[in-house]
Amino acid sequence: MYRWFLALRWLVTRPINLLGVLAVTVGVWALIVVVSIFSGYLTEIGRHLQSSTSDATVVRLPDDARFARIEEVLRRDPNVAAVAPRIVWQGLVHPLGDDAGKAPPPAGMAELGAPTPFVAILGVDFEKERDVSGLDAWVKDVADGSVRASDPANPLAQVGDLPAVMLGRQRMQDDGARRGERVKVTTGRLVADRSGERLDFDDGEYVAAGAFESSFAAFDAFNVFVDIATLRAQLRSGERRVPDDWCNEIAIRLHDPRDAEATVARLTRLLDAIDDAPRGPGLLVRTWAEANKAQIGNVEHQRSLMKLVLFVIMVVAAFQVYSTMSMTVTEKQHDIGILTALGARRAGVLSLFLTSGIAIATVGAVLGVGLGCLSAIGLDDFNTAMRAVFDVDLFPVRVYNLKRVPYELDPTWIGQVAGVAIALGALVAAVPAWRASRHDPAVSLRND
């Protein structure tokens, strides 16, 4: 009993212990705040990637792929809710305004989100695409829900006699383009000829029929939407022959996205079993997570790295607790002696100092967890306030293409951090505690 009593008394009466508490608090706080933000960021991108990629996709479809046939096969799986064709192509987009002849900026200038004409052109069937991805929501204004397009029913419908292109809202702003303005979309493709292959370019004139905005600015900056039929026609001109319902990617929405992996395996088998199924080299059915593995893995890796770096703070905190406990034991020789005289056993003295160390670590961990959670939750407001009052951007959300500072408090992680902090406290207190228990009371009680 006395060990709890004394350990807690020492904790609150000895300023040196507060140093240990503070060190543990800082370590736990940092581990919780930074990792929570990373996790929130991961969730944020994950959510976006899933909504832009769709739950699963069939990619690298060959030139003779026919959507209707593949759709029919895919729909045999009970988990497939919706299927949409896509043609994903590379290209350039520039407004056909006064500066129609403007050359693209050098590659180095095309930073994240900065205007660059290089884009992925996504040819989609709006009616089908809205069922598999977030496109339907992206074309709507967040504020009033109105559709940011000339034709709200089908934003990709022709405007006059020109085809429509949907640009990212930020891109429209950066390019100074307005709705209804004409833009040039250039695509290229490899054509076989006698000397090998050559790259054919093809310009198409489009109308900026509307703007879309996803939750991820980088996606908006590097993608444009056009009607799939228009793009197909543009790519088909020349010698290239493709079926009328050709597409090179098929987006699939699942009833139960959590079952994506098993569904993808089933779909792969289904496609393999069909005689006239497309068998292009490298044809692949994959989940949204597989499709975006590199991007997600990159952030996950950064998060792991951060954990490792921040763990160093914990180690420093552990050293602080160690030296605190070590000093306490040295300073408390007489008290150990008198405790022994009063009837304390060796194990009791040991656990007294162990309890002391654990108490320091526990209070530090509790404070760290509390402050960490509060900081994570309040960081966005704090960031906004700092920006407004001092014009300091602590967490430049735009750099990360986010609207607010993300966070996700994972109870498992919080538990792990607190647990490790307390375990470390016990571990480093064990050595001084052992020393204390070996102390000969007769020495410190002698009158000199």
Added chain:
Amino acid sequence: MTDTLLAAEGVTKEYSIGSRTIAVLRGVDFALARGETVALLGSSGAGKSTLLHVLGLLDSPTAGRVAFEGRRVDDLRIDERARLRHARIGFVFQFYHLIPELTAYDNVRLGSMMDRGLFAWLRTRRALSARSKDLLERVGLGERTSHRPAELSGGERQRVAIARALIAEPAAILADEPTGNLDSKTAADVLDLLFGVSRERGLALLLVTHDEALAKRCDRVVRLHDGRIVD
């Protein structure tokens, strides 16, 4: 010898420093009867503290035996010695040895926590808290219970230490120069207190002192000379 509480029989204590061996106690025979007050005199370095520690089971004799209530105890397991020490023996030291972070009241209470687990203590804490207050009242510090040792005078600190020694209701008090650090007036008061509680409670008191006059107040005076007890 039926009423012997604490006894040393042929106790020797040697310390070895490097290759040298110093024999501090060379065969001490000593008995402390129940309720008896004994003064232990001896020059500095004679081994008075050493004997007190051996008798109080804080230290083990090199040879010989220590008996408590007729039972040999020096060879008990360390935990059993701790239990016995807690329950039956109270210590008072020259330098008080109070825990500086605790109030007088908590220092006294601490003495009652040693052998109790958290729950046992919670069950009995009311009674023990009342006892701690009563004891502080008895030693004349009823008004100073919430003071830390640093806020108390030497005499007051020693009174707290005496109250602490009494909380577990021991059968003997071993006091190592309890007034060695006090002026003569305060020393006399503290000794009055020690003799007083010893008489009230029938406690045996072994009082280590340098002061012949104080020693005379005890029932019996023994001297430690050359590692042996001489009367």
